[in-house]
Amino acid sequence: MDNITDVTIGPCESSRFIKPKRIYYKQNGVDKIWDAMKVHDGVAIIIFNSTRENFVFVRQFRPAIYIATAAIEERDGVQMIDTKKYPGHLGLTLELCAGIVDKEKSPSTIAKEEILEECGYDVPLENIIKITSARGGVGTTGSIVHLFYAEVTDAMKTGPGGGLASEGELIDVVEMSIEEGRTMMFDESCNRAHLLIFAVLWFFDSIWKDKPKHASAL
Amino acid sequence: MDNITDVTIGPCESSRFIKPKRIYYKQNGVDKIWDAMKVHDGVAIIIFNSTRENFVFVRQFRPAIYIATAAIEERDGVQMIDTKKYPGHLGLTLELCAGIVDKEKSPSTIAKEEILEECGYDVPLENIIKITSARGGVGTTGSIVHLFYAEVTDAMKTGPGGGLASEGELIDVVEMSIEEGRTMMFDESCNRAHLLIFAVLWFFDSIWKDKPKHASAL
Numbered sequence: 001m002d003n004i005t006d007v008t009i010g011p012c013e014s015s016r017f018i019k020p021k022r023i024y025y026k027q028n029g030v031d032k033i034w035d036a037m038k039v040h041d042g043v044a045i046i047i048f049n050s051t052r053e054n055f056v057f058v059r060q061f062r063p064a065i066y067i068a069t070a071a072i073e074e075r076d077g078v079q080m081i082d083t084k085k086y087p088g089h090l091g092l093t094l095e096l097c098a099g100i101v102d103k104e105k106s107p108s109t110i111a112k113e114e115i116l117e118e119c120g121y122d123v124p125l126e127n128i129i130k131i132t133s134a135r136g137g138v139g140t141t142g143s144i145v146h147l148f149y150a151e152v153t154d155a156m157k158t159g160p161g162g163g164l165a166s167e168g169e170l171i172d173v174v175e176m177s178i179e180e181g182r183t184m185m186f187d188e189s190c191n192r193a194h195l196l197i198f199a200v201l202w203f204f205d206s207i208w209k210d211k212p213k214h215a216s217a218l
Numbered sequence: 219m220d221n222i223t224d225v226t227i228g229p230c231e232s233s234r235f236i237k238p239k240r241i242y243y244k245q246n247g248v249d250k251i252w253d254a255m256k257v258h259d260g261v262a263i264i265i266f267n268s269t270r271e272n273f274v275f276v277r278q279f280r281p282a283i284y285i286a287t288a289a290i291e292e293r294d295g296v297q298m299i300d301t302k303k304y305p306g307h308l309g310l311t312l313e314l315c316a317g318i319v320d321k322e323k324s325p326s327t328i329a330k331e332e333i334l335e336e337c338g339y340d341v342p343l344e345n346i347i348k349i350t351s352a353r354g355g356v357g358t359t360g361s362i363v364h365l366f367y368a369e370v371t372d373a374m375k376t377g378p379g380g381g382l383a384s385e386g387e388l389i390d391v392v393e394m395s396i397e398e399g400r401t402m403m404f405d406e407s408c409n410r411a412h413l414l415i416f417a418v419l420w421f422f423d424s425i426w427k428d429k430p431k432h433a434s435a436l
Contacts, residue, residue: 093353
């Protein structure tokens with residue numbers, strides 16, 4: 001997973017994934033210009049396994065996180081990152097199971113598919129509860145992420161998860177105890193996004209405090 | 219604020235603000251490529267006015283939010299958005315007071331400056347409490363936002379806020395009651411980012427429940 005080597009950075013004049021648009025507009029009659037990108041909306045799911053009373057997250061190596069942390073050097077005219085100084089684990093990111101909305105399917109259906117692909121649980125649609133939708137960003141991208149809560153059991157586990165190898169996905173399923181989740185919310189050494197910490201706090205506030213606990217958790 | 223007209227979209231081959239990099243690397247020996255951007259880290263502050271017992275947020279028109287909602291049409295060879303069909307209020311976004319870390323100053327010092335510039339409160343540094351730092355995104359950008367809590371009083375109000383007109387900023391200060399804040403967290407008709415709803419939920423969980431209330435709030 002975090003065995004990352006041979007990192008170089010090249011120019012990127014035209015990207016299939018990052019397509020800036022220049023927006024010209026008047027606000028109260030004053031000319032303004034802003035560069036922004038139109039990107040796909042997404043879904044994300046906070047998953048609780050009620051059999052084992054733990055969270056189910058995923059972990060991936062994220063180049064965007066890695067280059068935000070590592071210093072880019074120039075050697076022999078090539079921009080690169082020294083993976084001895086900046087090992088690959090710096091780019092590992094704890095995430096909610098998530099996917100993009102790019103098909104003619106409802107967000108909850110896409111959530112169900114992502115839970116199976118990434119985490120290996122075949123969960124009935126009625127177990128997938130909407131929490132809210134909010135914006136991933138406001139400056140450069142303003143797409144919506146639809147956030148769901150899904151309760152799963154060991155009996156729903158039908159596969160290993162891990163994402164689609166055909167799409168080059170390499171995803172670890174991470175089980176985390178309730179108490180580890182509580183600590184992680186405020187643990188800055190763990191790369192995690194705003195939406196994940198919101199979802200975990202929401203879980204404690206809306207689900208966990210009223211939930212009958214297993215004897216072992218009391 | 220939301221009087222938006224004459225919206226056109228042009229090409230954006232080279233942006234001062236959006237600079238994609240192409241990252242080449244090997245993961246477990248397998249060649250991979252990813253496009254991402256290196257962007258500034260940021261600070262954001264959830265502000266509570268204890269004199270009036272309300273939140274202090276800001277509101278701005280955000281082109282990235284607007285184009286995520288409005289349809290782009292082509293008329294006479296020009297890409298544009300019809301502001302009759304898609305009025306400017308669709309781009310209004312409720313936000314935490316925030317700024318970018320681009321100077322040789324500590325995040326809490328930058329937070330203090332942003333509270334004064336955007337909201338008009340001159341708050342002592344010791345009132346600015348760190349909550350946590352987390353990632354704004356994981357796919358395209360992976361920068362960190364340092365999140366703070368600041369308690370202010372009416373006596374600290376020394377100016378109108380509203381941002382720096384010299385930098386073209388047009389920012390409304392929004393006071394919101396505690397109960398409005400509670401509803402807003404889950405109100406999808408309000409454009410707001412993941413970090414804002416995390417911060418509000420954190421406030422209820424960590425500050426509000428233990429705070430002595432004014433008689434009027436009981």
